[in-house]
Amino acid sequence: xxxxxxxSPPSETARRSGPHDRIVLSSRVRLARNLRGLAxxxxxxxxxxxxxxxxxxxxxxxxxxxxxxxxxxxxNLGPLDKQILVERHLISCEHMAKGVGxxxxxxxxxxxxxxxxxxxxxxMQALRPGLQLRQAWLAIDQVDSELERKLDYAFxxxxxxxxxxxxxxxxxxxVSAMLHLPGLVLAEQINQIIASVNKLGLAVRGLxxxxxxxxxxxxxxxxxxxxxxVETDIVERLNKVLLQIIEHEENSRAxxxxxxPKFVFNQTGRAYGILANAHSITSKETMNLLSxxxxxxxxxxxxxxxxxxxxxxxxxxQPGHLQKQxxxxxxxxxxxxxxxxxxxxxxxxxxxxNPKAPSSGGPALDKRN
Amino acid sequence: MICxxxxxxxxxxxxxxxxxxxxxxxxxxAKKKGVNDPxxxxxxxxxxxxxxxxxxxxxxxxxxxxxxxxxxxxxxxFKKAGRLGCSQCYQTxxxxxxGLLKTMHKGTKHVGxxxxxxxxxxxxxxxxxxxxxxxxxxxxxxxxxxxxxxxxEIKAAKDQIEHLAPKLTP
Numbered sequence: 001x002x003x004x005x006x007x008s009p010p011s012e013t014a015r016r017s018g019p020h021d022r023i024v025l026s027s028r029v030r031l032a033r034n035l036r037g038l039a040x041x042x043x044x045x046x047x048x049x050x051x052x053x054x055x056x057x058x059x060x061x062x063x064x065x066x067x068x069x070x071x072x073x074x075x076n077l078g079p080l081d082k083q084i085l086v087e088r089h090l091i092s093c094e095h096m097a098k099g100v101g102x103x104x105x106x107x108x109x110x111x112x113x114x115x116x117x118x119x120x121x122x123x124m125q126a127l128r129p130g131l132q133l134r135q136a137w138l139a140i141d142q143v144d145s146e147l148e149r150k151l152d153y154a155f156x157x158x159x160x161x162x163x164x165x166x167x168x169x170x171x172x173x174x175v176s177a178m179l180h181l182p183g184l185v186l187a188e189q190i191n192q193i194i195a196s197v198n199k200l201g202l203a204v205r206g207l208x209x210x211x212x213x214x215x216x217x218x219x220x221x222x223x224x225x226x227x228x229x230v231e232t233d234i235v236e237r238l239n240k241v242l243l244q245i246i247e248h249e250e251n252s253r254a255x256x257x258x259x260x261p262k263f264v265f266n267q268t269g270r271a272y273g274i275l276a277n278a279h280s281i282t283s284k285e286t287m288n289l290l291s292x293x294x295x296x297x298x299x300x301x302x303x304x305x306x307x308x309x310x311x312x313x314x315x316x317x318q319p320g321h322l323q324k325q326x327x328x329x330x331x332x333x334x335x336x337x338x339x340x341x342x343x344x345x346x347x348x349x350x351x352x353x354n355p356k357a358p359s360s361g362g363p364a365l366d367k368r369n
Numbered sequence: 370m371i372c373x374x375x376x377x378x379x380x381x382x383x384x385x386x387x388x389x390x391x392x393x394x395x396x397x398x399a400k401k402k403g404v405n406d407p408x409x410x411x412x413x414x415x416x417x418x419x420x421x422x423x424x425x426x427x428x429x430x431x432x433x434x435x436x437x438x439x440x441x442x443x444x445x446x447f448k449k450a451g452r453l454g455c456s457q458c459y460q461t462x463x464x465x466x467x468g469l470l471k472t473m474h475k476g477t478k479h480v481g482x483x484x485x486x487x488x489x490x491x492x493x494x495x496x497x498x499x500x501x502x503x504x505x506x507x508x509x510x511x512x513x514x515x516x517x518x519x520x521x522e523i524k525a526a527k528d529q530i531e532h533l534a535p536k537l538t539p
Contacts, residue, residue: 154456160479228476
């Protein structure tokens with residue numbers, strides 16, 4: 001079975017729902033683990049990497065949680081396969097670059113994904129829609145506890161789980177959530193939020209993690225420190241901060257509607273106008289406009305559109321997913337045309353923006369969720 | 370941003386004590402500062418672990434390049450890559466890492482999850498200590514019957530620890 005056959009169609013993944021998914025797109029907890037004695041993947045020579053893969057892969061495949069999983073070595077995946085996995089946030093950009101000696105095991109629900117020989121021998125992650133950090137932690141903790149019976153982890157009594165990069169040392173945990181924050185961006189409060197989140201020792205990154213842009217107003221918030229704190233404390237701390245960010249986002253949306261409704265409707269209406277009528281559009285512009293359209297849908301502006309449609313388009317219009325539908329390699333400008341064709345087609349039944357003008361009594365926003 | 374003209378593509382974070390400083394550079398500024406030109410001798414360790422990290426590594430090794438006996442990784446390699454060679458490197462470069470870890474993390478001692486096998490061995494060694502104390506007391510009290518049974522228990526605990534040992538030496 002190829003990865004394309006294995007992955008659920010975007011129409012399905014976009015329908016997965018969870019708490020606060022109006023703002024929180026997904027939650028993730030990943031653990032970094034290594035085998036004792038063997039060189040870390042970045043330093044190991046090929047035979048040693050292969051040895052680690054041979055030890056780890058069967059152990060991972062044997063887990064009850066990963067029965068019927070997709071398991072493949074990275075050299076057996078084509079560039080397009082890998083790009084699609086990155087666009088689905090199932091593997092990291094770093095893992096995309098890996099070949100011989102690296103591997104991937106992914107469960108059917110796409111809620112559990114293990115990267116073998118990424119930066120560390122093992123990078124296992126649990127994913128959940130919406131804000132579900134605790135659930136994600138419990139799931140990955142269980143996987144880890146089962147794996148430690150089969151694998152000889154590199155662990156020191158003082159330093160905890162030993163990782164290739166000292167920034168992951170100790171718990172090896174990275175707890176993160178992807179947030180859609182158009183309100184804070186439009187209200188120009190996002191930098192303030194990022195600064196105060198940074199002050200709490202948490203990192204804010206772009207759509208595809210480390211060193212990437214916040215395309216489509218999507219931000220990733222995660223812990224930075226991994227040593228000297230218990231996993232559950234890290235999870236709870238991030239959870240608390242996320243709830244505050246959600247509140248700030250809702251507040252700035254409400255405030256924008258109250259004080260500058262025309263500004264908001266101009267953004268969402270124009271986004272709809274371009275997306276539903278363009279004949280050529282880049283993926284970057286698409287993401288940024290879809291973000292505005294999603295905001296409009298959240299505000300109940302577009303009859304006939306739901307959030308799942310926008311989220312599906314968000315995935316479908318990315319370069320890899322677009323290319324996947326064609327056998328020959330498309331140049332970027334042709335992709336832009338095909339992308340626009342698809343958007344026009346999919347948005348055909350979405351009615352024009354119909355914002356409720358704020359009445360004299362107060363803001364028109366009713367908090368939908 | 371330094372030039373305040375082009376979009377920032379290179380983001381640097383510096384942690385001093387408990388304060389964090391961020392520097393966002395566009396490609397050109399980064400080039401000017403030699404950040405994205407590896408031939409200029411810029412250490413990735415600085416990028417990944419905070420500015421000054423590579424210096425700290427160089428200083429604590431006393432000018433001599435330490436080499437990991439397990440994997441052959443050197444301090445110079447760490448300076449270049451910002452990542453270590455194998456789990457044993459944490460012992461090899463313990464001195465250089467100490468300061469780094471302090472600035473990077475909440476604490477320098479792991480307080481989170483521990484593999485269950487290790488938890489067992491911790492429990493066992495505590496039990497062993499307890500038994501040995503009891504044995505001393507029994508011997509002083511000339512309670513030889515109890516001493517004999519304690520000796521058996523101690524032996525059993527030692528065997529168990531030895532059985533776990535090959536998995537647990539760090």
